[in-house]
Amino acid sequence: MAVASTPLITVIVPIYNVENYLKKCLNSIINQQYKKLEILLIDDGSTDLSGKIADEYAVKDNRIKVVHKENGGLSDARNYGLKIMTGEYVTFIDSDDYVTEDYISYMYGLLEKTNFKASLALCSLINVYSSTDRLQDNGNQTEVVLSGKKCIEMMCYHDLVDTCAYAKLGKRELYANDFFPKGKLFEDIGSTYKLFLQCDKVACGFKGKYYYVIRPNSIVTSGFSSKKLELLAMTDQMAQAVVTTYPDLQKAVLRRQVYARFSTLNQTLHSENARQDQQMLINYIRKNKKAFLQDSKAPRRDKLAYRLLQLGLPFYRFAWLTYEKRKGE
Incomplete structure (x- = not known):
């Protein structure tokens, strides 16, 4: 060149x-x-x-x-x-x-x-x-x-x-x-x-x-703090801006908003003092479950995660931490 x-x-x-x-x-x-x-x-x-x-x-x-x-x-x-x-x-x-x-x-x-x-x-x-x-x-x-x-x-x-x-x-x-x-x-x-x-x-x-x-001490993999909730605000800001320009992407951005709650919930699973945040996240996921359960474009992992969550947070925590450990091996 x-x-x-x-x-x-x-x-x-x-x-x-x-x-x-x-x-x-x-x-x-x-x-x-x-x-x-x-x-x-x-x-x-x-x-x-x-x-x-x-x-x-x-x-x-x-x-x-x-x-x-x-x-x-x-x-x-x-x-x-x-x-x-x-x-x-x-x-x-x-x-x-x-x-x-x-x-x-x-x-x-x-x-x-x-x-x-x-x-x-x-x-x-x-x-x-x-x-x-x-x-x-x-x-x-x-x-x-x-x-x-x-x-x-x-x-x-x-x-x-x-x-x-x-x-x-x-x-x-x-x-x-x-x-x-x-x-x-x-x-x-x-x-x-x-x-x-x-x-x-x-x-x-x-x-x-x-x-x-x-790496173990990166922003994504480190322990949970209230700062991690900024993912929700950043995602919701993105969703609002995108739908303003492309209203027909409403379904897609809502799926990403739900994913942000799943991702943040996974972060809380390493913490003993996040019950209030966990409940807030779970409530949002349940309220918007149609965003992935009835969306053919949503990844299968969304549906699997929801089914595990329906079995209770302790079961969900065990399944996620097991997956997380295997993924890093």
Whole structure:
């Protein structure tokens, strides 16, 4: 690929206390087949050696720029990178993850195949269970151009299209105005749908190019706190915005809202002090059970989860924790 004919692509890497993972992440970025990169390492107030490692890589590769800032959270770090980027396109990579060497060239190639009528491309994830190094490829070999509306629908049903900020390559104009909600957990569900709302065409390649590392102390796998309830607010915000634009996606977004309650309920199963929250979540699921029981597009796991829940929370807890343990093996 001739560098002179290709645009500058910015890679934004938010960094916070990931000294054990960072080198693998950065090695996968600097060894990309696509060479015309601006690599922004946003050190979000790390207290371990992450900042020092970032500085060392900047000495080795002049495409890297390191910013050390006060801790403001993941969204704040991403937004900071967006404000200082100079590339025509941008992609995000979390600092405890890593990517294939053709991660960027693959997605840029997808845009190229549309004659750049699509302003956003995406690829699929490969889950990496850090305790065992087991890999789970979530994609397939399909390449297709979809409407932004269709991507939202698929996202709501967990059908190949993911809510994550990473594993996407988009025009910088798509990410305007402090794109990510600062200070919120699960910010991806509260922002990615905005990309699809702006796109008539999305170049989708469902090959696994992004290694998503699932580690015990991540946001998703750590213990329950009231902050985890932000998933509900972020999902409901997405649902309201989507239905305002596409009223016929009401059924799809309601399924995603119910899923958010199941997901949060699963988080509470590790806590002894969440009974009130659990009851609130269960009440919502029961009230909206038609959203998945009578929806042919809803995943079968929704229906199975509801049947288990009907047998009582203790039985549901046992079944979920057993599944969770086996999934990580």
